[in-house]
Amino acid sequence: MRDERAGPPRVRIAVIGSSRVGKSALIVRYLTRRYIGEYHSNTDLLYKQTVPINGMPVELEVIDVSGSNTDKFPAEQIQWADACLLVYSVTDRSSFEYATEVLNTLKKNPPQGSPAHGSTSATMPLALLGNKTDLDHLRQVPTKEGQAMSQAHGASFSEASVADNSGDLYRCVDRLLADVRLPQRTRKFSVTKMLGSLIGTTTNSSGTSRSGSVVACPRVPAPSRPPLAAAAP
Numbered sequence: 001m002r003d004e005r006a007g008p009p010r011v012r013i014a015v016i017g018s019s020r021v022g023k024s025a026l027i028v029r030y031l032t033r034r035y036i037g038e039y040h041s042n043t044d045l046l047y048k049q050t051v052p053i054n055g056m057p058v059e060l061e062v063i064d065v066s067g068s069n070t071d072k073f074p075a076e077q078i079q080w081a082d083a084c085l086l087v088y089s090v091t092d093r094s095s096f097e098y099a100t101e102v103l104n105t106l107k108k109n110p111p112q113g114s115p116a117h118g119s120t121s122a123t124m125p126l127a128l129l130g131n132k133t134d135l136d137h138l139r140q141v142p143t144k145e146g147q148a149m150s151q152a153h154g155a156s157f158s159e160a161s162v163a164d165n166s167g168d169l170y171r172c173v174d175r176l177l178a179d180v181r182l183p184q185r186t187r188k189f190s191v192t193k194m195l196g197s198l199i200g201t202t203t204n205s206s207g208t209s210r211s212g213s214v215v216a217c218p219r220v221p222a223p224s225r226p227p228l229a230a231a232a233p
């Protein structure tokens with residue numbers, strides 16, 4: 001078993017949103033700079049990659065919370081995470097309403113401070129992202145509405161097009177990562193099933209090598225559902 005205290009600090013992000021808003025496309029774009037057209041999955045997926053933050057290697061884990069289960073509040077995934085990225089599509093009002101619902105619930109029941117924040121009273125960093133701005137002619141959610149919603153909930157706000165590879169999506173995730181305090185590696189949950197390496201290795205603009213993998217997190221119906229279990233080394 002790997003010594004949890006060894007290695008670079010770890011940051012866990014939960015990406016939450018309705019089905020088809022572009023969560024998987026966004027994560028893969030951020031981690032690999034590549035765009036995947038179709039990546040529908042009805043299970044949560046965990047992506048792991050070492051990335052540089054402020055020149056320091058950080059083990060980034062991103063859970064792609066499947067949009068097929070929006071009838072159930074993703075409490076476990078949020079509790080697992082150090083920060084949450086809420087994604088909606090600017091072309092889909094119902095996806096904005098879902099993101100709003102999650103933000104409202106988080107406001108009423110603030111998640112426990114994560115160990116990564118070094119304190120149980122820390123506020124979890126939140127970001128709200130309106131995706132698919134390339135489809136502006138189909139827009140159903142005005143920018144101002146997204147801005148107002150994020151302000152009301154203390155979340156950062158961005159709009160972006162994952163398809164167009166807009167810089168705003170990288171800035172949004174980078175800012176969220178920067179908002180997480182890094183020092184500890186002690187975690188509440190870890191993961192079990194390593195299904196395979198899909199991401200492979202890439203090199204970013206600063207020449208830092210990134211290697212990563214993607215892990216399925218099987219969804220088990222409540223109440224028998226166990227916490228997300230520990231990732232294979």
Ligand SMILES: Nc1nc2c(ncn2[C@@H]2O[C@H](COP(=O)(O)OP(=O)(O)OP(=O)(O)O)[C@@H](O)[C@H]2O)c(=O)[nH]1
Nearest residue numbers: 019020021022023024025037041067132161162163
């Ligand atoms: N036009 C446009 N299409 C996008 C953009 N981002 C993602 N898509 C498309 O939207 C569809 C859904 O993207 P996914 O990444 O699978 O969405 P998801 O939120 O992970 O969906 P679930 O797996 O159902 O939760 C795919 O056809 C993507 O190619 C974007 O910025 N612009």
